[in-house]
Amino acid sequence: MVDVTTTSSDLYPVTRVADAREATAAAGIDALLLTPGPDLRYLTGYDALPLERLTCLVVPAEGEAFMVVPRLELPAAEHSPASRLGLEFVPWDETDDPYSLVARRIGPAATVGLADRMWAMQSLRFRAVMPGIEQVLAGSVLREMRMRKSPAEVAALREAGAAIDVVHALVPGLLKAGRTEREVGKDIAEAILAAGHATVDFVIVGSGPNGASPHHELSDRVIQAGEPVVVDIGGQMPSGYCSDSTRTYSVGEPPADFAAYYEVLRQAQDAACAAVRPGVSCESVDAAARQIIEDAGYGDRFIHRTGHGIGLETHEEPYIVSGNTEPLAPGFAFSVEPGIYLAGRHGARIEDILVCTETGGERLNNQPRDLVVV
Amino acid sequence: MVDVTTTSSDLYPVTRVADAREATAAAGIDALLLTPGPDLRYLTGYDALPLERLTCLVVPAEGEAFMVVPRLELPAAEHSPASRLGLEFVPWDETDDPYSLVARRIGPAATVGLADRMWAMQSLRFRAVMPGIEQVLAGSVLREMRMRKSPAEVAALREAGAAIDVVHALVPGLLKAGRTEREVGKDIAEAILAAGHATVDFVIVGSGPNGASPHHELSDRVIQAGEPVVVDIGGQMPSGYCSDSTRTYSVGEPPADFAAYYEVLRQAQDAACAAVRPGVSCESVDAAARQIIEDAGYGDRFIHRTGHGIGLETHEEPYIVSGNTEPLAPGFAFSVEPGIYLAGRHGARIEDILVCTETGGERLNNQPRDLVVV
Numbered sequence: 001m002v003d004v005t006t007t008s009s010d011l012y013p014v015t016r017v018a019d020a021r022e023a024t025a026a027a028g029i030d031a032l033l034l035t036p037g038p039d040l041r042y043l044t045g046y047d048a049l050p051l052e053r054l055t056c057l058v059v060p061a062e063g064e065a066f067m068v069v070p071r072l073e074l075p076a077a078e079h080s081p082a083s084r085l086g087l088e089f090v091p092w093d094e095t096d097d098p099y100s101l102v103a104r105r106i107g108p109a110a111t112v113g114l115a116d117r118m119w120a121m122q123s124l125r126f127r128a129v130m131p132g133i134e135q136v137l138a139g140s141v142l143r144e145m146r147m148r149k150s151p152a153e154v155a156a157l158r159e160a161g162a163a164i165d166v167v168h169a170l171v172p173g174l175l176k177a178g179r180t181e182r183e184v185g186k187d188i189a190e191a192i193l194a195a196g197h198a199t200v201d202f203v204i205v206g207s208g209p210n211g212a213s214p215h216h217e218l219s220d221r222v223i224q225a226g227e228p229v230v231v232d233i234g235g236q237m238p239s240g241y242c243s244d245s246t247r248t249y250s251v252g253e254p255p256a257d258f259a260a261y262y263e264v265l266r267q268a269q270d271a272a273c274a275a276v277r278p279g280v281s282c283e284s285v286d287a288a289a290r291q292i293i294e295d296a297g298y299g300d301r302f303i304h305r306t307g308h309g310i311g312l313e314t315h316e317e318p319y320i321v322s323g324n325t326e327p328l329a330p331g332f333a334f335s336v337e338p339g340i341y342l343a344g345r346h347g348a349r350i351e352d353i354l355v356c357t358e359t360g361g362e363r364l365n366n367q368p369r370d371l372v373v374v
Numbered sequence: 375m376v377d378v379t380t381t382s383s384d385l386y387p388v389t390r391v392a393d394a395r396e397a398t399a400a401a402g403i404d405a406l407l408l409t410p411g412p413d414l415r416y417l418t419g420y421d422a423l424p425l426e427r428l429t430c431l432v433v434p435a436e437g438e439a440f441m442v443v444p445r446l447e448l449p450a451a452e453h454s455p456a457s458r459l460g461l462e463f464v465p466w467d468e469t470d471d472p473y474s475l476v477a478r479r480i481g482p483a484a485t486v487g488l489a490d491r492m493w494a495m496q497s498l499r500f501r502a503v504m505p506g507i508e509q510v511l512a513g514s515v516l517r518e519m520r521m522r523k524s525p526a527e528v529a530a531l532r533e534a535g536a537a538i539d540v541v542h543a544l545v546p547g548l549l550k551a552g553r554t555e556r557e558v559g560k561d562i563a564e565a566i567l568a569a570g571h572a573t574v575d576f577v578i579v580g581s582g583p584n585g586a587s588p589h590h591e592l593s594d595r596v597i598q599a600g601e602p603v604v605v606d607i608g609g610q611m612p613s614g615y616c617s618d619s620t621r622t623y624s625v626g627e628p629p630a631d632f633a634a635y636y637e638v639l640r641q642a643q644d645a646a647c648a649a650v651r652p653g654v655s656c657e658s659v660d661a662a663a664r665q666i667i668e669d670a671g672y673g674d675r676f677i678h679r680t681g682h683g684i685g686l687e688t689h690e691e692p693y694i695v696s697g698n699t700e701p702l703a704p705g706f707a708f709s710v711e712p713g714i715y716l717a718g719r720h721g722a723r724i725e726d727i728l729v730c731t732e733t734g735g736e737r738l739n740n741q742p743r744d745l746v747v748v
Contacts, residue, residue, distance in 0.1 A: 052682075071678075072677050075587030075590065079590070094695055094696065114494040115494060117493045117494065117495070119490060119492065120494075120497050120509070120511060121513065123498075124488070135494070136498070137495055139495065186567065189567055193564060200573065213449030213450055214446045215423060215450045216450055303446050304446040315425060343449070
């Protein structure tokens with residue numbers, strides 16, 4: 001289990017705030033305003049609670065970064081990895097207005113960059129105290145940094161991948177005809193924690209027709225003999241890095257048409273993984289999977305993009321989707337997860353996380369991809 | 375365990391969208407734009423995944439509400455409690471621009487209300503496609519509805535309170551000198567799920583000096599004999615409603631000064647709970663606790679407000695804080711959680727969720743509040 005307190009310096013190097021400041025200046029933005037979430041954690045290592053009380057890292061294009069924190073969060077901030085950065089912490093009291101405090105300290109500005117996940121209750125307050133200042137996304141500055149995972153980040157994702165593989169190895173023992181999706185899901189959630197995750201982010205157990213809804217989660221539906229079951233699960237490790245892996249199982253022998261398209265899917269997923277290497281566009285990885293599925297006559301049953309980036313967020317850039325011409329580069333990490341869905345009957349999806357290396361793609365999930373009949 | 379599928383109609387009545395529309399019109403707002411989160415769930419019962427792909431319930435002041443959904447979420451939306459409402463679902467495909475779609479359907483407007491937790495990546499896109507349209511918070515319309523819990527909501531909160539009480543009953547068996555906070559926290563997280571929660575929202579185990587940081591979470595610190603330990607835990611039930619309760623334990627006999635201020639704290643918490651009744655202001659409940667702590671000479675050690683509202687969010691309105699003159703009304707639900715913190719040494723906090731009744735306050739947490747020495 002990665003312990004943030006001992007690995008902070010590798011995973012969250014102290015140079016990132018300076019790198020972000022330089023990128024902010026280059027983008028012509030006066031300051032980044034980063035509330036708790038992945039952008040703040042990426043720059044500081046601080047996994048601040050997302051609360052209605054304002055915590056905000058301010059990274060000015062010129063001058064020193066500082067962090068506004070509610071006074072009762074001050075000890076937590078001081079004991080967090082952010083304390084390594086030599087940042088000034090600016091505490092505020094329960095009856096202060098921290099938004100005005102930030103505005104005063106920033107002074108005259110034309111453009112600020114907001115954390116991509118900043119809540120409207122915060123962005124509208126900032127707008128009110130900074131009239132006329134344009135708001136853009138901090139992601140426009142940080143996406144380049146965050147997409148290119150460092151070796152320590154890749155190691156953290158590899159560890160997350162191994163942890164969710166442990167859970168998938170247990171799933172055949174949990175899937176039984178007569179159990180409900182919810183019962184199986186509860187066992188899986190406990191296994192996700194037992195495997196070392198800090199949080200359970202999602203547990204999808206889609207049996208029979210529910211497997212044809214890609215983001216179905218859990219229901220009280222009883223799993224029947226002869227049914228395929230899509231199991232898509234993930235969580236966040238103590239390091240902050242996320243896991244996400246899908247396998248499709250069959251409880252007893254599946255229908256013949258299912259077995260046929262499952263094999264198509266397996267080949268499509270392999271082909272997309274094989275297409276990964278530096279310089280290849282995101283959309284061409286999508287196309288590699290899609291072509292095989294279309295050629296087999298299931299094109300209109302593959303109703304979503306092939307994948308999404310992963311790191312401190314389960315879904316982040318780059319997206320593996322038609323229209324995204326971004327070329328892959330070493331360190332990019334993302335899912336490859338084509339699916340085939342027969343509405344009202346059943347569906348299948350196979351998902352691995354891959355990282356782009358200097359020469360190809362490394363799979364971070366390694367449970368068998370052949371259909372497991374339990 | 376509340377099952378949303380069978381209790382939707384009580385917990386999430388189908389009339390709420392119409393009520394919200396009326397309140398929206400009365401507030402002079404043209405439409406509410408509600409992305410996944412508590413506002414959307416409150417109006418529809420739909421616990422949509424918060425994703426970068428836009429799902430958005432649009433509630434126009436005039437005309438029919440509709441929900442924009444990514445095509446791959448359509449089956450999930452159609453199987454969610456939102457399907458009871460007779461809403462039009464407007465699916466969009468992976469390469470469409472759903473923001474423009476919403477803007478076109480809304481047409482000319484002066485003001486839109488955004489879900490309080492809408493991400494900046496969404497609110498800025500809406501701003502771009504609706505130039506000149508003022509953005510305000512949907513909370514300005516929905517807060518009155520959400521603060522006043524219905525009997526079914528109170529029942530769901532009561533159930534959440536009972537579930538976290540079950541976990542606190544187990545904590546004395548988990549706290550042992552020689553264990554780390556993280557080890558204890560992992561056991562607590564599993565117990566939170568086993569007690570019927572759908573998610574673990576936070577696990578604070580603050581031993582010795584860590585107990586003096588109110589939002590300290592978990593560390594690898596080894597709990598020592600003779601140390602007080604603050605345990606503040608909560609999760610979200612399948613119903614959507616949240617639990618949140620704090621007890622302070624002592625592993626062996628605590629220091630004498632701790633025992634003295636713990637008793638002050640217990641009295642302060644009791645006094646604040648006793649102050650709860652309709653018409654009393656939020657700030658006077660805060661004052662009831664604060665006065666006792668100040669009189670005992672610990673005023674500057676009580677460094678946070680007395681409480682926060684709770685419902686579909688762990689922290690929501692009303693806040694029990696100096697300056698909040700909002701009068702309590704039947705159905706208001708909130709925490710009463712004074713604390714005393716001696717920086718560098720130890721701290722204590724006692725927290726119950728209360729609901730304001732016609733005549734007073736009902737505690738939804740009922741584990742013993744006397745110091746438990748384990």
